[in-house]
Amino acid sequence: MKILLHVCCGPCSLYPVVSLKEQGVEPVGFFFNPNIHPFRELERRIEALEAVSSALDFPVIWDTGGYGLASWLSALDGRFDMVSRCPVCYRLRLEETARRARQMNIPVISSTLLYSRYQRHELILETGRSVAKAYGLDFYYEDFRKGWQQGIDASIELGIYRQPYCGCVFSEAERYSKRIDRLMNRLASSSHEHAGSIKEM
Ligand code: SF4
CATH class of the missing domain: 1.20.5 (Single alpha-helices involved in coiled-coils or other helix-helix interfaces)
Known part of the structure; x- marks a missing residue:
């Protein structure tokens, strides 16, 4: 089974990719994160994911639409506080993943956001299921947080950049x-x- 896996960053992708592959699932990464600022930070996170992609033989499709700062801020429409902005941010990224999966005829989507202990896990799950349904897809759920330490150890071993804030x-x-x-x-x-x-x- 193939999954279009929305990837938020390199460190968060390590455990989910390994776990999916162990289950015989073929993950294809999709990097679409207009929420990452400033540009130098985006660049560092892309470089970290490139290292993961090559280390795990994990194909990644890159968003090449440019630096998304303006489009992301415009999607927020003034909702800058954490309670209001994160749901918009999750939906934007997962919806684009669903759209891309439809184009590629991949029937299932998921996200590495489900790995982080710092994200709103239930909200990501709910949003993922809702956008997948709207696009006639399935949403694959696994609580990737169980591999938290394994992911950290792997990222340290690879020597990749580990970001200090969400994005x-x-x-x-x-x-x-x-x-x-x-x-x-x-x-x-x-x-x-x-x-x-x-x-x-
Ligand atoms: S804190 Fe993270 S999830 Fe929330 S809006 Fe910012 S980048 Fe998006």
Whole structure:
């Protein structure tokens, strides 16, 4: 059986690809992630997935439609908070996967997003099932989170880039929120001291 497997990144694809192959399933990867910003980050994640693709002999179809920042922001239509934006982001990516699967006559889709412990697992499953149904496809579900450590070990062994945040600029800001606060506090206190020393002059 062939599956069009939406791939979010290299590290998250390692365990699902191995697991699917062990079950006799033939995964074909589809990299469509307009949610990854900025461009240099996208480039690093693509390079990591290229390494996985070659190490596991795993074919990947690449989205070649360009850097998706503007289209992704426009799909959000101002819904920037985490609760509202992630459902839009999942649907956008899984719907494109379903569309591509139809074009390629692949009857089943799935996603490596189901590997991450940090993603909204139930929502991904629900969205995947819903888009697959709308396109007359099946959605393959497996709780890939069970291979969490195995995937981490494999990515370290391969020496690929492991990203520190989900993908969008908002998730980057959330990831570093404490650091941003610390920086702002430091700048505020140094501005304060500076203003004090100017007054004394
Ligand atoms: S946090 Fe991740 S899933 Fe949510 S909108 Fe950003 S990139 Fe998409």
